[in-house]
Amino acid sequence: MSDGADVDREWWKEAVVYQVYPRSFNDSDGDGNGDIPGIVEKVDYLDELGVDVVWLNPVYESPLADNGYDIADYQSIHPEFGTMDDWERLLEELHDRDMRLIMDLVVNHTSDEHEWFERSRTGNERYADYYHWKEGEPDDDVQPNNWNSFFGGSAWSYDDERGEYYLHLFDEKQPDLNWRNAAVREDVYEMMNWWLDRGIDGFRMDVINLISKTEGLPDGDPGDEVTGAGHFVDGPRLDEYVTELYERTLEGRDVMTVGEMIGGISADEAAEYVGEDGLSMIIHFEHVHVDVGPGGKWDVVDLDLAELKTVVTDWQETLAEEGWNCLYLSNHDQPRAVSRFGDDGEYRRESAKMLATFLFTLQGTPFVFQGQEIGMTNA
Template identity: 40%
Template sequence: MWWKTTVVYQIYPRSFQDSNGDGVGDLEGIRRRLPYLKDLGVGTIWLSPFYKSPMRDFGYDVADYCDVDPVFGTLEDFDRLLKEAHALGLKVLIDLVPNHTSDQHPWFLESKSSRNNPKRNWYIWKDPGPDGGPPNNWQSFFGGPAWTLDEGTGQYYLHLFLPEQPDLNWQNPEVREALYEAMRFWLRRGVDGFRVDVLWLLAKDPLFRDEPGSPFWRPGLPDRLRHEHTFTEDQPETFAYVREMRFVLDEFSEPGRERIMVGEIYLPLHRLVRYYRAGCHLPFNFSLITEGLPNWQPENIARIVEEYESLLTPWDWPNWVLGNHDQPRLASRLGESQARVAAMLLFTLRGTPTWYYGDELALPNGEIPPERVRDPAALRQKDRTPAGYHTLGRDPERTPMPWDTSPYAGFSTVEPWLPLNPDWPVRNVAAQEKDPKSMLHLVKRLIRLRQDPELLFGPYRTYWARNGLYAYLRGKGLLIALNFTDREKALDLPQEGRVVLSTHLDREEAVGNTLRLRPDEGVVVRLG
């Protein structure tokens, strides 16, 4: 099963490579950079949305599930990209956005045209509450009520994100079949699967009850955190929808060519793992992002790994991720030295790793001046939080990929849609290719090392997790030791061995019964 041995590389298409000089990345730009991805060693690329869209949320507001937005190119561009990726041995996953559409999608334009329109029930419409306001207290992820009044028909429609992103009614079988046909459209073209956006939000409480208040909310936090999401997240009906999506994927699967589902699911681990049973191949495990990076301590990371491993059945395949288009950059969270340690962690844990574009350069969060802010979450909520844009904005982790020292870092021939990282003249692909000890070379080495059968399929066992050190065994012959501190540390080994890789990229040597780790160093030791 290819998805167990691959490394997934997420590409945010607007920010990877511009091929036509408009300052925005596109599909042709990605195609031209496929050799870089092959050389990096990843086996699968995941493309964030490139569908036709008004771009109110940069493609997550879909106006046509079966076409490419002109800013990214054409269907022919996609077909060419897919063909060349497959020729290089790369799998391609694309985003599926099934929870909501754009308010400019023909389905919604019909739905809002009349209460009697055949597509009225394709979206979630409700009469005003007793006070004439929204039907209940549900809040949008992007701030404010999750309901907007349509003056023409006198009812409110639900949108868990922007008002321009009305939620589809997944209780309606016609809606589900329309989405499944969209899946088939891309599967027939040859895609290898989907990353499914906000999978855990598809079903809503059929009684539309008010959500209970959260005891943890305080002024300054996002509006959505005012409540516990008892009635808008992880509803029982969701699992039936996941099973139906799996059936569609299985229509196109064959031995050695499984089509897979990766589910975006921000839930505690004990709830997350239930999505395996429903048929999701890889329910995204965000625990390192949500719990690990904010508390980067060996004891905490070991606890997370052990809890996850304990919840998995023999039929479940683990997965790990340290960054994405919605989260601050890894290097800005930990600093470059510990970002190297985190990379070694990601690529040596059991399961499929997902890597975010640019993190192989230790790319930092971008610096976005107020006049350059583009993220709708930031623009809608900047006045609601004391910290302003950068508390909620996602622009800093979406800045363009710096390729070289040519104008605009080789990303474009004009000013990019977001500013480049300030240090792009020295932090770029070409510069790190020339530096044998760069983060880029470390990631390449880690991806190659991960093909060792012990790392691919060997069991995990915690060896040590205290006093700033985290060490674990993979299979019978590998020990990974990570120093989370800026001080030298020593670790007693179960037997002699040999260091085969250090995050400093300057050490391959025999080691006795005591392993000495330099500050901010991770090593892989082959025992025996």
């Protein structure tokens, strides 16, 4: 193999990633919730499976309005999951077995119980513009704009303390950070470097392509799948922010970065963000949209196999030379692969093996969602 090819042999290109959703993985103390000590108990199991990287869903301090994706403190562990000492032990146990750990990074929004938002709602000078605020009256039928939340309804909620509306693209307890404010970006980079300095091996970046919004937050096209998406999906300064994030936190570090990009990003568009001086790979949704029915992803319809083949082939070919694929069929946001793409009854075992063979013979880094290795089905 040529020297050039050797350079391209990044460790994460030869890794298998195992996703741990802490609350339902392993409960060490019998309280009904999975926890970090429970993950530690299963490290040998993961090692025997051949796992190289563990992706840990959020375990930070949170009111858990959105399963931990509403973070109240980026630099602490929620008591339900354990302590920072427990987390340190998990990292040590993984590293002792030459396994790596990537953490979930959620920086499009915080919890409304985060210190930044609590200060922002009081009008504190330093934090006043950490979020997107707009004037208005609480009994107004007229919202600041016509944007909708991904969770349904208006993307705006009125805050009595500040007397203004704030933007939330998800739950009303998840106010969106204002990335136009350089101080916000500085605090995010400081937090990321804090975790990287503790020895983690990278980040899975939640809805990272939503961080840039059109200046002025104008009305969106009501024809968008989510009204306003044209102004907050792949926004005007996204490339600038991702580049700056890389330069301020990731450059010079041997880490893996996985950017979740929602809203129908194409393989050609993805190629702009992956590769040298960018993200290792992105999570896209095109292949898991081919069987979505009118009721959403849990209302799956008969699969058009030719369409699925076209989508997968496009991503394989487009990112074959410049870039890399994140390979997945299931995760915490999607139905179980065996129930969705196979037969979870009589042919469950055969379906699970077929889907695993498909996943592991594509070019890219395979992501295995906890339980997928035993052919777990939908509840």
